[in-house]
Amino acid sequence: MYRYPMTFIVAAVVYIFTFALPAPPSFAEGARLAVVAGNNHGGHERLPLRFAEEDARRMAGVLTGLGRADPEDVRLLQGSTPEDFLEAIEAAGRQAAASNDEASLIIVFYSGHADGENLLMGEERLGIRELKAAVEDLLGRLNR
Numbered sequence: 001m002y003r004y005p006m007t008f009i010v011a012a013v014v015y016i017f018t019f020a021l022p023a024p025p026s027f028a029e030g031a032r033l034a035v036v037a038g039n040n041h042g043g044h045e046r047l048p049l050r051f052a053e054e055d056a057r058r059m060a061g062v063l064t065g066l067g068r069a070d071p072e073d074v075r076l077l078q079g080s081t082p083e084d085f086l087e088a089i090e091a092a093g094r095q096a097a098a099s100n101d102e103a104s105l106i107i108v109f110y111s112g113h114a115d116g117e118n119l120l121m122g123e124e125r126l127g128i129r130e131l132k133a134a135v136e137d138l139l140g141r142l143n144r
Contacts, residue, residue, distance in 0.1 A: 030099075030101045030102070030104040030105060031073060031095070031096060031099050031101050031103075031104040032063070032067060032068065032069035032070070032073060032104075032107075033069070033073045033074075033092040033095055033096055033104065033105065033106045033107070034060070034063050034067075034069055034073065034074045034075065034092070034106070034107040034108070034109065035075045035077070035085070035088040035089050035092050035106070035107070035108045035109070036056045036059050036060045036063070036074060036075065036107075036109045037056055037076075037077040037078075037080055037084075037085050037088070037109065037110045037111070037112070037121075038052040038053035038054070038055055038056025038057070038077070038078050038079075038110070038111040039052055039053065039078070039079055039080065039110075039111075039112035039113070039120075039121045039122060040052045040112070041079065041112075041113075041121075041122045041123075042112060042113025042114075042120035042121075043113070043120055043122065043123050044123065046113055049112065049113065051111075052111040052112040052113075053078040053079060055111040056078060056109065056111050057076060057078065059109050059111070060076045063107065067107075075088040075091065075092065079122070080121065081121055081122065081124055082119070082121050082124050082125065082126035082130075085110070085119075085121065085126060086126070086130075086131075086134055089106075089108060089134060089135070089138065090134070090138065092106050093106065093138040093141065093142060096142060097141065097142055117129075119131070
């Protein structure tokens, strides 16, 4: 199917979070929230990655440095489960809703194993469809 499944997954996640969000008037005005996850382990059948969790840590640093996000607004997850990842996304959504700021930006980043249909997080999987449904639900609640 895809020669580089992780590239597909990253592209799909970027698509979901870039094109599904309405364009705010100015990102400079709103809150900058992020969920940044990295998982070196993709299950017992795969060799551990060396740098996925480090990639996540570095991305969080870029978002707080160059991206000017407040460190408390960037949720860094390393070696986490799908439930942790989904809960962090939900928490970012609650924070955006509580801010009542129409110019909020939520960035979601994942570095780790994937198989083209799922993010592989340790021995657990998070389906892209499940992730997309969670994001669409969140967007529906934020856009009311």
